[in-house]
Amino acid sequence: MVAGKHIMKGIGIAVLCFVVLALITIAVPNAIECIGSHKRIVSASDAQEQQHDCIIVLGASVYPDGSPSGILQDRLDTAIDLYRAGAAPKIIMSGDDKSDTSYDEVTNMKAYAVEQGVPSEDIFCDHAGLCTYDSMYRAAKVFGAEHPLIVTQTYHLYRAIYDACGQGMDAEGVASDLHSYSRQSYYDIREIGARVSDFIKVHIKAQSHYLSEPVSLDQSGDVTSW
Numbered sequence: 650m651v652a653g654k655h656i657m658k659g660i661g662i663a664v665l666c667f668v669v670l671a672l673i674t675i676a677v678p679n680a681i682e683c684i685g686s687h688k689r690i691v692s693a694s695d696a697q698e699q700q701h702d703c704i705i706v707l708g709a710s711v712y713p714d715g716s717p718s719g720i721l722q723d724r725l726d727t728a729i730d731l732y733r734a735g736a737a738p739k740i741i742m743s744g745d746d747k748s749d750t751s752y753d754e755v756t757n758m759k760a761y762a763v764e765q766g767v768p769s770e771d772i773f774c775d776h777a778g779l780c781t782y783d784s785m786y787r788a789a790k791v792f793g794a795e796h797p798l799i800v801t802q803t804y805h806l807y808r809a810i811y812d813a814c815g816q817g818m819d820a821e822g823v824a825s826d827l828h829s830y831s832r833q834s835y836y837d838i839r840e841i842g843a844r845v846s847d848f849i850k851v852h853i854k855a856q857s858h859y860l861s862e863p864v865s866l867d868q869s870g871d872v873t874s875w
Contacts, residue, residue: 679844682808683844686811693727697731697735697736701796702738702795703792705785705813706801707784709724716761719828723802727800728762729765733767741774742754742772744775744778744784746776756774756875770870774875777861780858781812784812786856787859789813789818790857791864797820798823799823800823802824804836810822811851
């Protein structure tokens, strides 16, 4: 009986240590990203007072007819307002192109902005922004962005800014929380794990899934329209 109690106690301690270690593994990257990025989230009016080299809009779902989902439309509308206010001369639409004609985030994102009056030549498409980390990696390494203004919802913005700074960019962000979202709890929970994943990617200097030839932001964005 005594031996059994010692075994159970040892198992209990091991489980407790595992739980504590797991919590630390999750909490530390989340704290570093949120606290470190918070000071780089600026208001739209403050963003207008600086000259960024581009606005990066991170992709989200589009509907079968090509129209943006609510969360994506808020990102696009925020970015369009910032562009009109002179916060940056170019926009990079970065998202997932699944290489089939039925789904293409960035082409539809660009089409939406053009419909709102943004000149087509001022909009670049990054068809290989398969995830937030890839979007920031490619913004730095392919498009040569140095001082981007990132647009997405606050819960996502902490990680996006952290990823961007991890690529050597002097990044800032503007939150596009124009509405409440029915799946916000799901997004928040998913983001906790995503921050841990990207924390590792930044520290091991992971490469993007796809590498491309450099694209200058000084040329027309239409060179990236497929």
